Amino acid sequence: MRAIYLENINTPFVLIDKEKPLPGSGEVIVQVKAAALNHRDVWIQHGRYFTKEYPAILGSDGAGIITEVGAGVDAQWIGQEVILDPSSDWGNNERAHGKDYKVLGMPEDGAFAEYVRVKASNIHVKPEHLSFEEAASLPLAGVTGYRAMFTKCGLRQGEKVLVTGAGGGVALFVVQFAVAAGAEVWVTSGSDEKIEKAKALGATDGINYKSENWGKELKARAGGFDVMIDGAAGEGFVQLVKLANPGGRIGMYGGTTGKIGQLNPAEIFWKQLAIYGSTMGTNEDFAAMVNFVKEKKIKPVVDRIFPLEETEQAMRYMEAGKQFGKIVVKP
CATH class of the missing domain: 3.90.180.10 (Medium-chain alcohol dehydrogenases, catalytic domain)
Structure with missing residues (x-):
């Protein structure tokens, strides 16, 4: 599969070929239809994020279609259009995340790729009124x-x-x-x-x-x-x-x-x-947010869409701060 690769701090994002991931127990594989940028990605590129595990495939925000499921996951999910909750292992304290808290796209491979592996507990049905580009814009910022x-x-x-x-x-x-x-x-x-x-x-x-x-x-x-x-x-x-x-x-x-x-x-x-x-949110926050967007028929503002191979240019566009809304990349 094609993926966007960040080799180290202050290196450009480049397109590579990488082996497609396989689902483990309780996991699914999502064919990424759209992924969105966050300032988190630029901070990681410049070494200004608290997690520093390079090389990496970034991308916290994504939406797509489930193509494979691992053991313990209902096969009926295959073919479902979904949005990804990027947060994992928040911990038992609802008021603040614990030391094991992670966000998709470092240390685990993220959505700047044709396929991404995520926990089944981190997938939500994509609201029908949203396009893949709009849905991909929602997770982390939303x-x-x-x-x-x-x-x-x-x-x-x-x-x-x-x-x-x-x-x-x-x-x-x-x-x-x-x-x-x-x-x-x-x-x-x-x-x-x-x-x-x-x-x-x-x-x-x-x-x-x-x-x-x-x-x-x-x-x-x-x-x-x-x-x-x-x-x-x-x-x-x-x-x-x-x-x-x-x-x-x-x-x-x-x-x-x-x-x-x-x-x-x-x-x-x-x-x-x-x-x-306040930083990111719990899985319960995410579910409530998706339900709110669905109920109120809210449509995220998408500023610009880049092809996946132009992710580096998309990052520089975001860093310039001229956008109004989310910047999306499409495999």
């Missing part, structure tokens, strides 16, 4: 956003939500999920064009965080927020604390702009704020 907003922050209908960095995969799912849940959604972005696109998805409005005093301007226009979902951290996080309503919740799933600046503790304890860290 479950990350779902857990941060619903499992951790407990979003309720009618609340006001702020989503930072609209344009990235997780942020866009949070926008779509919050709108579908009946929340009033505002966004931030460094691009006015991306704000307009977020409004087309149902956001009320947004503000460009490159503008001076954006926090004060947003406060004047929108008031405070009950829930804020952030993947940037950095100096902008200080503004989120100021924008939070009393009893507000902040869910953070990343820190692309670095360490958080000077926070005023009184703003946190006097307003009785809750700040939650």
